Amino acid sequence: MANPIRDRSMSHLRGWFGEICTRLGLWFWLPSRTYRQFHNIVVPTSNGTTQIDHLIVSTYGLFVIETKNMKGWIYGNEQDSQWTQKFRGTSYRFQNPLKQNYRHLCCLEEHLGLPRTCMHSIIFFIGEAELKTPMPGNVLTHGLSSYIRRHREPLLSEQDVEQIIAAIQELKRDRTLNHATHMASLADRHSSTTRCPKCGSDLIERQSKKGDHPGSTFLGCKSYPRCRFTRQLSQEP
Template identity: 45%
Template sequence: MSIVDLSGYGCKYSKDISVDLIGVLISAAFQVWYIFPVIILTFIIRTPWFKGVFGEFQVNLILKKLPSNEYYLIKNVTLPTKEGTTQIDHIIVSQFGVFIVETKNMKGWIFGSANQKLWTQKIFKYSSKFQNPIHQNYKHLKTLEAQLNISIDALFSVVVFIGESEFKTEMPENVTHASGCLSYIRSHSAELLNQQQVLDVIKNIESGRLARGFSTNQAHKAHVKVIIKQKTTDKLCTKCGSDMVLREAKKGQNAGSKFWGCSNFPKCRVVEKFN
């Protein structure tokens, strides 16, 4: 019986399988190439950055419904401050005043009041805190007051929520959903600035704003991180989000001892031990 050497054939057979496998993989990759952009796009859509940009885009479309011959819209304004920078989503300049618009793209139930430092967002059983947008926009208002040299009575703060959110506490009239901001802006019909003052305000804002670009955005983000870090060191009520105040017991067996009490007392009676 003769023995046939198949080693050469085996090697060739192995190479053929490898080549075929690579070809199949390449072919499969071409057939499902569209999945990868979809995955990347899905990731981007879920980022806070995209939600913020998309929210500002939606508000921009809403604000463009205001008559352009009466209201001048300025978008995405970054202004220098003593502490760093402050960034304003939209500024509307008119003879009826200057409206500073802060946008929040959020969903779920929203709890908050004008005097609370932190508001609450609740989605099913999940709750999270976020900075009171009224306080946040007040800084914008004061920055513009200093730069524009006009009466604060001609400056108005507007907070607009975009997205599937629902207010669960009574909100001030300047905190609205979507196009509700138009009604608030139009409700101011008294002439507070003459035409020359309007032009001066527009020129002042445009000339005083920082150049739009990557470096400006990065500098502002760094400043915001510092602010957030400072705020998270404050002691806040675990129930309503108001400031906790250090108090001293006046009577009883704990007289003279210190404790943390909610500043929203007597509406909120949360107390904590002082260590």
């Protein structure tokens, strides 16, 4: 019989172990004089907070890494809002990590005042995951450090790097920016009826023109079509 508490504990343990393995691999293969590493950074923004798994700072840019500790087959593409994991005959849905990491880049852009052209988004699947659909080159199941080292075009000056490091260290020293406050911010952001949880733009009331319920109203992001977030309005009893 399934034990939800045990399953959650094992999931957290696997996630923790995967993060430790990722840190060790980055520490071993990336020279610290060239690549400064930060982990589990909570970044405040005008639209709540975001939490970044790993951030590598160098003159070759900022490498923003979202890790996923999963087994089985992974299906998805850049446009899907959710991807699918198939493991032991069961399918699970999870947020598209490319879109998830895109928010991380936007938050860093806002907080650091840097253009996203100086940043590299990387999705790294830890464990025994197999990508079953064509994926962009920045979605990896191995070779994370090698992928980072292949970027050799300087995008930032040494002075830029020092300023970024100082800003990230300031975030790490702020005791109010922790996992608990981030989870509270996440809950507030996803329950908001005025702000888009994906991009921070206003939510406005729209009317469905087709589909199963034409004429019904819903909340949609003001930045459509750049952002396609929608939320159903609660129906009055």
